[in-house]
Amino acid sequence: MKDWSSSATDGADREIRLAVDIRSAGYEAGKTVIRDVRFAVEAGKLVGLIGPNGAGKSTTIKSVLGLLAWVDGDIRFGGETGRSGASAQPGESAHSGASGQSGGTSRSGTGRYAYVPEQPVFYEYFTLWEHLRLAASAFGLAEEVFAPRAERLLERFRLLDHRHELPAKFSKGMQQKMMLAIGLMLEPDLYIVDEPFIGLDPHAVRDLLDMLEEERRRGAGILMSTHVLDTAERIADSFVLMDGGTVVAQGGLDEVRKQAGLGKEAPLFDCFLELTKR
Numbered sequence: 576m577k578d579w580s581s582s583a584t585d586g587a588d589r590e591i592r593l594a595v596d597i598r599s600a601g602y603e604a605g606k607t608v609i610r611d612v613r614f615a616v617e618a619g620k621l622v623g624l625i626g627p628n629g630a631g632k633s634t635t636i637k638s639v640l641g642l643l644a645w646v647d648g649d650i651r652f653g654g655e656t657g658r659s660g661a662s663a664q665p666g667e668s669a670h671s672g673a674s675g676q677s678g679g680t681s682r683s684g685t686g687r688y689a690y691v692p693e694q695p696v697f698y699e700y701f702t703l704w705e706h707l708r709l710a711a712s713a714f715g716l717a718e719e720v721f722a723p724r725a726e727r728l729l730e731r732f733r734l735l736d737h738r739h740e741l742p743a744k745f746s747k748g749m750q751q752k753m754m755l756a757i758g759l760m761l762e763p764d765l766y767i768v769d770e771p772f773i774g775l776d777p778h779a780v781r782d783l784l785d786m787l788e789e790e791r792r793r794g795a796g797i798l799m800s801t802h803v804l805d806t807a808e809r810i811a812d813s814f815v816l817m818d819g820g821t822v823v824a825q826g827g828l829d830e831v832r833k834q835a836g837l838g839k840e841a842p843l844f845d846c847f848l849e850l851t852k853r
């Protein structure tokens with residue numbers, strides 16, 4: 576596997592929060608859905624995972640999370656906090672370490688990650704606060720750490736007054752903000768975030784972008800799958816553009832422009848269209 580520690584493009588020697596080297600993966604034995612997907616997420620950097628519907632983004636994320644039965648590849652989580660695996664999604668927490676997946680997968684490393692799924696998932700009879708407390712306890716956060724962090728996040732997401740209510744009665748956007756608050760509360764080494772912008776109002780988008788920026792400054796790496804290309808263009812340090820189950824372009828915006836054969840002013844949107852032409 577490539578030595579990811581030397582992959583910083585600006586000359587800085589950054590720590591790697593996630594190194595992905597998937598040779599092939601799929602939902603059934605012998606049926607490859609994605610192949611040759613290789614990228615790294617460095618500390619403090621945001622990587623945008625983009626591509627048309629059906630390109631293989633979710634399949635890549637599932638491979639990283641250890642949720643796919645057939646993966647041939649290596650996934651490495653890097654970080655300093657010494658324990659890995661967590662999910663903002665109840666009942667689906669992933670763990671690292673050598674896995675029993677078929678096809679020669681290895682998942683290793685000591686970094687902690689939080690996965691924020693696109694679709695809010697919650698327990699019907701738990702309040703918002705109980706969800707936060709449950710995630711904090713699964714992650715080993717002490718009450719004195721968890722409570723002020725959770726309050727601060729709920730305040731920023733304008734959910735504090737709803738903390739003792741059931742998320743089942745929330746709007747879709749409020750449920751989504753709950754999932755984001757859970758992930759952010761954990762302060763992991765790496766965030767894996769699936770399409771966070773759809774459904775959030777402009778205030779919530781602004782709040783989320785500010786909070787992600789703070790997390791990057793703290794040193795967290797972020798892998799974000801999204802179709803909102805204008806936002807991705809503004810916030811991502813680099814892109815992995817997938818189509819037809821594999822990577823068709825990757826790197827910073829200038830590199831993606833070059834790979835698309837477009838000029839240095841071309842928006843990501845145009846690069847996307849050019850590189851994923853049917």
Ligand SMILES: Nc1ncnc2c1ncn2[C@@H]1O[C@H](COP(=O)(O)OP(=O)(O)OP(=O)(O)O)[C@@H](O)[C@H]1O
Binds near residue numbers: 626627628631632633
């Ligand atoms: N549970 C599944 N079982 C079998 N095949 C699946 C399953 N989920 C997705 N696929 C197939 O895997 C391929 C890649 O789908 P994937 O969900 O990874 O795309 P995506 O890039 O996340 O798309 P979108 O932007 O629409 O979310 C598609 O051909 C899809 O039909």
